[in-house]
Amino acid sequence: MRSRWSYVYFLFYLALGFVLLFLNNDLSKAVITLMNVIIVLVPLISTIFGVMYFYNSKEFTELLLAQPLKRSSIFLGQYLGVAGSLTLSLVLGLGIPFVLYGLFKSDTIWDFSLLLITGAFLTFIFAALAFNIAISNENKIKGFGYAVLLWLFLAVIYDGLFLMSLILFEEYPLDSFSLAAIMFNPIDLSRTLILLKLDISALLGYTGAIFNQFFGTYTGLTVSITTLILWTVLPIWRLAYKARRKDF
Amino acid sequence: MIQIENLYKKFGKNQVLSNLDLDIHGNGIFAVLGPNGSGKTTLIKCILGMVVPSSGEIQVQGNTIKRNWKYRREINYLPQIANFPGNLKVKELIRMIKDLRQMDSKEEDLIRLFALDTFLDKKLSTLSGGTKQKVNIVLTFMFDSPLIILDEPTTGLDPGSLIKLKELLLREKNKGKTILITTHIMQFVEEMSDEIVYLLEGNIFFKGNVEQLKAKTNQTDFEHAIAAIATQTSDA
């Protein structure tokens, strides 16, 4: 995408990578810090960038609509352009400093790759959600508002409600409930993927059989990734559906 | 060329087009007129497939346009407000549209005609409104399609360019093309159009040539005739 913003995003990650490595002086520690940052920042940036891009290119979209092009391919093309360039910026921006620091010689390479995969998923999911919001709201301010609210909800509020309900119903068996609750939030889902790698020792401390089945075997990994794919595909599908019916 | 039957379009609670039937045949310049909010742009966008009708049937060259996009190969469209992506150069935009259409184009002649050579390497965001409109016109006329749809083509044009546009329109008409225009400049309509389609409250109020219109409204002056339609209906 010929957009200045993706360069800004790229430079941002480049700087973030270097600063983290400089401050921590330790690859593993930097990766852990980065994971905390990624699951919060990537969704925020993807959402805002997605909404912004959609509104900014509205006239251009209309220009394309009059051309002999399939509607869904116009929107999917734009979506893939945004999500793709964001992902590329993320991968290169973080990849370059870590590779320079000697990533390939370290065992953190798997943690790091997982981090990038998760980041890519989050980018695709949140860009798709942002496009959905934008296509359903003519009003720019409203669209931005909803997008930020969506991010705030999924990144913070959801977990707060989740925690409260867990504490409130603590006398009931909750492991199925909590696993289900994770599935309904892509940020939690990505976090789970990261936990599987970083905190497996702690996760296996819990007594529930369902937890042990989920975290102790490949079930957790398989289910999380499948659900993440669903989270990516469904908004894209809705985007295509909406795009076919929308008036310009 | 274009056949519209029982076309309805509702935006929310706002009924914009209701039970509209329209037949446009043969070559010539067809002016779509009507007061603000009468549904001109909606009608055009329906034909282009940019607005999805609530119900009704539209056919372009005998093909229904529902769930179809290939028919747009036969249409050149000039949008009302051309706001192109600002970080593109004029040259790049032209190349991009050419890539999309994948057909022969004659942009060089048009660029020369509107003296756009010096702007080719400029970014679109730096252009004035009139220059943008010229670029818009180049993009519309550079392909050879049987149907041309122009939404307010005269916006922002200086008199010289306006004359060139008129020449261009006549030339295309003489090639046997069907041209659909919306505009508010009545002089332009009187001078150029072969037939007038007058929209009112989402329906066709009048269809015919300038003379028929004058006869119908008992006016000798075209502008007055148009104005008379509006008063007649408000009386009714």
Added chain:
Amino acid sequence: MYKFQLHFLVFIFFIGTSLWGKTIEVCAGCEVKSIKEGVALATDFDTLLIKNGNYKEFNIVVDKPLTLIGENYPVIDGEDRGEIIRIVSDNVTIDGLHIINVGTSYTTDYAAIRVVKSDNFLIQNVVLEKLFFGIYLERSNNGKVYNNKIIGDALDEYNSGNGIQLWYSHHVQVDRNIVQGVRDGIYLEFSDNIAINNNISANNLRYGLHFMFSNDDVYTGNTFENNGAGVAVMFSKRIRMVGNVFKKNWGTAAFGMLLKEINDAEIIGNTFEENTIGINIEGSNRIEYKNNNFISNGWAVKVLGACYTNSFINNNFLYNSFDISYNSKLNDNVFEKNYWSNYTGYDLDKDGIGDVPYRPVKLFSYVVNRTPETIVLLRSMFMDIIDFSEKVSPVFTPDNLLDAMPLMKRSE
């Protein structure tokens, strides 16, 4: 090399026995065809040289000071019928035997080699397979258990035994053994002044090493990996634990080390890596934790119940999900000059010590103690915000539980 050593040993014994005793050869084609026969024939300080072969024997009682040496690991097959060798005399050496198929019983603890009320024994280079109990020392002192390999195939705790068990035995050295697939790798009960060094205890059902009521023991340089739980030290005093590795003890309430009612111990230079809980401490006092590495554990240190005057100095806490967890609001333990990878403070005066204290107990660890399912919210932004506010003004965590001098760099 190993074979050479063995030959060399045989040679030494050959010379030795020629001085104070004779050598009796045991083999299928020899005059003496079974070990039992050999023992019966032998007089004090004789050597039984057991040649390679298959001996179907059990209940061999060594009742005089003899040396039993296997040549090329002869197999003694107990055919699951009971105990194999019982030593009831001082000064017995067992060397180079391969013992299989020890009987399993719910009433008697059958062992591959049992030493009863006998001192100065040496058991070395023995391979044990398909066993119930391995080497069982009962009221026997001043012995050595070296270089043995104990490979069990235990599946359930109730019908499996321990690899090396010491009961009321003192001054024994357990060195360079490999124990796996049994209930407890090494088990000590009422045994004092024991040295357990350089052993590898892995994949055991319960504990890699288990102390009960045993004092003044030392264990160094051992590796405990993937056991039901690593090492349990219970009701014992003055234990020194130095340079051991506790790894991958995963699972519900699994830990690298459990300290229960332990006083005056030293825990120095150990590595706790990828355990659900690094050290689980209950009611243990005056313990010094120094120069240990806690790496990628769920909980590096979990403190339950009253624990007083313990000190944590110069340890490295690296990438643990939780560094320290407490279940009370009281703290009488000292944390000083540790390195915490989660520390985010700064060091303006460049003296290598962070200028802001580090609080190793997160509020979230309380939440997880209360409602274990909340563990899935680990590393979520919501929890980070809550932890941060708790850090700024502690409400639930002990106010004085902090490392006032956190290191900026890893302590070596």
